[in-house]
Structure formats: structure tokens, C-alpha cells
Amino acid sequence: MTSDKQVKASHRSTPTSGEFRAFIASGWASRSAAPVPRAEVADYAARRRAVLSRRFPGERLVIPAGGLKVRSNDTDYPFRPHTAFAYLSGLGAHSEPDSVLVMDPKPGGGHEAVLFFRPLAPRDSEEFFADARFGEFWVGPRPTVQDVESQLGISARHIDSFPDVLAKDAGATQVRVVRPADGQVAHLVDQTRAQAEVSASVAQQHEADEELARYLSGMRIVKDEWEIGEMRRAIAATHQGFEAIIPGLPEAVRKGRGERWVEGLFGLYARHEGNGVGYESICASGDHANTIHWTRNTGQVREGDLILVDAGVEVDSLYTADITRTLPVTGRFTEVQRKIYEAVLEAQEAGMAAVKPGNKFSDIHAAANRVIAQRLHDWGLLPDGVTLEQTLDPEHGAWHRRWMVHGTSHHLGMDVHDCQLLLRQEYMDGELRPGMILTVEPGLYFKADDLLAPEEFRGIGVRIEDNVLVTEDGHENLSSAMPRTVDDVEAWIDRVQSGAGA
Numbered sequence: 001m002t003s004d005k006q007v008k009a010s011h012r013s014t015p016t017s018g019e020f021r022a023f024i025a026s027g028w029a030s031r032s033a034a035p036v037p038r039a040e041v042a043d044y045a046a047r048r049r050a051v052l053s054r055r056f057p058g059e060r061l062v063i064p065a066g067g068l069k070v071r072s073n074d075t076d077y078p079f080r081p082h083t084a085f086a087y088l089s090g091l092g093a094h095s096e097p098d099s100v101l102v103m104d105p106k107p108g109g110g111h112e113a114v115l116f117f118r119p120l121a122p123r124d125s126e127e128f129f130a131d132a133r134f135g136e137f138w139v140g141p142r143p144t145v146q147d148v149e150s151q152l153g154i155s156a157r158h159i160d161s162f163p164d165v166l167a168k169d170a171g172a173t174q175v176r177v178v179r180p181a182d183g184q185v186a187h188l189v190d191q192t193r194a195q196a197e198v199s200a201s202v203a204q205q206h207e208a209d210e211e212l213a214r215y216l217s218g219m220r221i222v223k224d225e226w227e228i229g230e231m232r233r234a235i236a237a238t239h240q241g242f243e244a245i246i247p248g249l250p251e252a253v254r255k256g257r258g259e260r261w262v263e264g265l266f267g268l269y270a271r272h273e274g275n276g277v278g279y280e281s282i283c284a285s286g287d288h289a290n291t292i293h294w295t296r297n298t299g300q301v302r303e304g305d306l307i308l309v310d311a312g313v314e315v316d317s318l319y320t321a322d323i324t325r326t327l328p329v330t331g332r333f334t335e336v337q338r339k340i341y342e343a344v345l346e347a348q349e350a351g352m353a354a355v356k357p358g359n360k361f362s363d364i365h366a367a368a369n370r371v372i373a374q375r376l377h378d379w380g381l382l383p384d385g386v387t388l389e390q391t392l393d394p395e396h397g398a399w400h401r402r403w404m405v406h407g408t409s410h411h412l413g414m415d416v417h418d419c420q421l422l423l424r425q426e427y428m429d430g431e432l433r434p435g436m437i438l439t440v441e442p443g444l445y446f447k448a449d450d451l452l453a454p455e456e457f458r459g460i461g462v463r464i465e466d467n468v469l470v471t472e473d474g475h476e477n478l479s480s481a482m483p484r485t486v487d488d489v490e491a492w493i494d495r496v497q498s499g500a501g502a
């Protein structure tokens with residue numbers, strides 16, 4: 001309910017005469033009366049809300065979508081709803097800014113879900129033709145209250161009635177809000193509590209809010225079958241994006257600033273196949289691959305380089321893939337590139353082998369990390385006299401982490417770093433369960449100015465990242481269709497560049 005305020009230009013004028021207003025409101029064909037079909041996700045979203053309802057009985061839960069953020073003057077950044085809102089409503093990329101989902105406790109137990117939003121304005125309203133931010137003439141029509149109700153199977157109301165619903169018996173009913181989703185809704189909830197003279201301290205109230213946000217973050221850790229289907233679609237689209245990059249590599253070399261060219265090729269497919277990229281694409285050629293999150297993408301792509309591309313398509317439901325491939329620009333790995341690449345691949349295989357129910361999340365990193373440490377030890381890169389077990393000792397060692405400073409895995413879903421609010425015992429020390437989706441992405445990074453790396457290694461960075469589903473008896477690599485071994489990657493580039501397709 002609280003998009004940023006825009007700066008309006010005073011030098012624009014809109015016709016305001018009575019004649020004009022009557023004229024522009026008239027002469028339009030009537031709107032379709034056909035009900036919007038129920039969305040496939042509606043039943044899944046209902047189940048998710050039922051889980052939430054059981055966890056917070058008798059409480060009013062406020063889950064805002066968030067509002068528009070100003071980019072400059074009267075233009076906004078593209079809108080993305082808060083993930084908790086998208087998850088519980090079932091609305092993805094087409095959520096309306098300033099919406100709020102309220103789980104309102106019912107006297108007999110359970111909750112009624114009510115979606116507050118700004119519905120389509122009538123044609124005789126000023127908004128229809130004069131509101132450049134929300135008006136139908138400017139940004140297209142929005143759904144009506146009836147549209148949303150039949151699409152999602154929940155109650156919907158105009159956002160203007162939200163403050164009154166919030167204030168209703170606020171003294172007697174505990175209210176929690178997902179604070180980071182919308183600062184102004186959080187502020188309104190604070191005011192309502194203050195007026196109702198709630199006995200809990202402000203610190204206690206905010207702690208209760210945080211508990212709700214953490215629960216919502218964590219309840220997405222096991223994906224339902226619909227979510228797994230969406231992840232498969234995101235991964236297939238990402239695969240297509242990579243297929244589009246490969247034939248573009250020679251042009252990226254020729255044009256200069258080739259990393260941007262590669263970013264653009266992927267972005268084209270991300271927008272066409274899905275909602276967009278799930279995070280800023282990392283297109284890092286040569287030494288740039290040694291910057292873990294190189295998203296400036298301002299560099300050249302040169303023959304002889306490896307180019308590390310870490311990118312993911314987010315589909316309209318907002319599920320995103322997160323995949324990295326490190327590709328030889330000319331189609332062939334050099335001997336030293338191959339040596340480093342195969343060490344990373346071996347680490348990734350070890351990490352993947354640890355993905356099975358009953359193992360802990362941190363076992364994945366432990367397995368991959370051991371291979372990385374072993375290789376660096378074999379190559380003589382660890383300080384003199386340091387043994388493998390010493391460097392693997394987390395309290396005293398970890399010298400090998402100089403060449404892989406990041407972790408091996410994270411949960412993946414609607415947020416690229418999914419379930420981020422979970423505490424260590426629930427995330428790192430948590431047991432793997434069927435339905436979890438996570439990345440396995442070790443790497444090795446030898447910066448051009450790393451005097452402790454062998455000279456021939458300097459300027460080479462490799463990461464390999466796949467998206468893995470935990471199954472009843474192990475795992476399924478959801479991105480296994482994308483080649484990974486040295487031979488398969490070389491054959492892939494040959495095949496795609498020769499125009500033979502996938």
C-alpha cells in the first residue's frame with residue numbers, strides 16, 4: 001500500500017473539463033464478463049496458508065507485497081513482490097504493487113485469507129486516463145476484485161479498507177507483520193499497536209515479527225511438486241540461454257566489451273522465456289572469473305580465455321535457476337585450464353554424492369572442500385609442512401580456502417539464496433530432506449596477482465554449479481542436461497557453434 005512517492009512534473013497538464021471527462025469515460029466496449037480460470041497454483045497456495053495458519057493460531061498475520069521504488073523522478077524500478085507474499089498468494093511476477101495479504105483469524109479457529117490490492121479503476125475515474133503510474137491508459141488494466149477471487153480462490157478487497165481491518169480488535173488480537181516487505185505497512189502496524197496499547201514492548205513486538213518472517217523463509221525449504229515443476233522450467237530456460245551464449249562467443253570477442261554481449265544474449269532469453277534474470281548475471285572472462293560476483297561485465301572476452309557465466313532465468317512464478325558453466329572461448333581447454341577444471345569437477349561430484357536424505361546440509365561442502373584441499377595440497381600450494389588434515393581443521397587451518405573463499409551450496413527457489421533467514425542449526429546443520437533444492441558449486445580461483453599460485457595458474461578461475469533436488473534415495477541433478485565434463489563441454493561448443501543445435 002506504500003509505493004515510494006514520485007516527484008511529479010508541474011509543467012504537464014491533463015485535460016480536466018467536464019466535457020472531456022464525460023467524453024473519455026464513454027464509448028468503450030464492455031469488459032469481458034468471463035470469469036478468470038482458477039490458477040493451477042491456487043490449491044498449493046491454500047495448503048501453504050493452512051500450514052502457516054496452524055503455526056500462528058488466533059493471530060492476525062500481515063504479509064505485504066511491497067511497493068514501487070522510484071528509479072528517478074516519475075519512473076520506477078521493475079516491481080518484484082516480496083517472496084513470502086508470492087508464495088502464500090500464488091501470485092508471481094504479475095502481483096500488483098502495494099498489495100497486502102492478511103491472514104485473519106476466524107472465531108472458530110483457522111484463518112481467512114484476504115488479499116487487499118488496488119483493483120481496476122472504472123473508466124469514469126481520473127485514474128483511468130490521468131494516472132501515469134497506475135492508470136489503464138498508461139500501464140494497462142489491472143484485475144478486478146472478482147478476477148482475483150476466482151483466480152486464487154481467496155477473498156479480495158480494495159486496499160483502502162486495509163487500515164480498518166488491521167485496527168479491528170487490535171488490542172485483543174496479536175498482529176504480526178513481515179517488516180522487511182514494506183516499511184510503511186510495518187510502520188502502520190506499529191501505530192495500530194501503539195493505539196491499542198498492546199502490553200508487549202516494541203522490542204518484543206519486533207521480535208515476534210521477525211519470528212514470522214523466519215518461519216515464512218523456512219517453510220519454503222521443502223518444495224512441493226508444483227514448485228519442482230517450476231524449477232524444471234527455470235532450468236530448461238537457463239539451458240537455452242547458455243545455448244544462445246555459445247554461438248555468440250566469436251562475436252563477443254570481435255566486438256570488444258564482450259562480457260556485456262554475453263550478458264545481453266542471456267538476458268534476451270531470460271526475458272523471452274521467463275520474467276527475467278533471477279539475479280544479475282556474472283559474465284566473467286579471464287581474470288574476472290576470480291571475482292566471485294563479477295557483475296560489472298565490462299571486460300573483453302579474449303581467445304584463449306575461460307569465460308565463467310553464472311546466470312539463471314526466473315520464470316513468471318518467480319522460481320529461478322542458478323547455474324554456472326566455465327567455457328573455453330575458443331572451444332578447447334588448454335592443458336592447465338583442464339587441470340584446474342577437472343579438480344573443480346571432481347570436487348563437485350564429491351559434493352553431489354553427499355546430497356541424500358539423512359546427510360546434513362554442511363556435508364556437501366565438507367565433501368567438496370576435501371577434494372579442493374587435496375588438490376591444492378598435491379600441487380604444493382599450501383604452506384610448507386601443512387598436512388591435508390591440518391588445513392581441513394576448521395578451528396586452526398583452512399589455508400586452502402584462500403583459493404575458494406565461498407561455500408559450496410545454498411538453497412534455491414523463488415529467492416536465489418532461498419530460506420536465507422533460517423538459523424545455522426536449521427540451515428547448515430539441518431538434515432537433507434526429499435524435496436529440497438540446492439546448488440552444488442565449488443570453484444578454484446587463481447588471481448592474476450596471486451604470487452602464491454603457480455605462474456601458469458594465474459588468471460584462471462573456474463566454478464561449476466548445478467541445481468540438485470534431494471530425492472527419497474539420493475538426489476537428481478536437475479541441470480544434468482547441461483554438459484559439464486571437459487570432453488562434453490568441448491563437444492557442446494562444437495555442436496552449438498556448428499549450428500547443429502542441442
Ligand SMILES: [Mn+2]
Pocket residue numbers: 322410439441465
Ligand atoms: Mn549459486
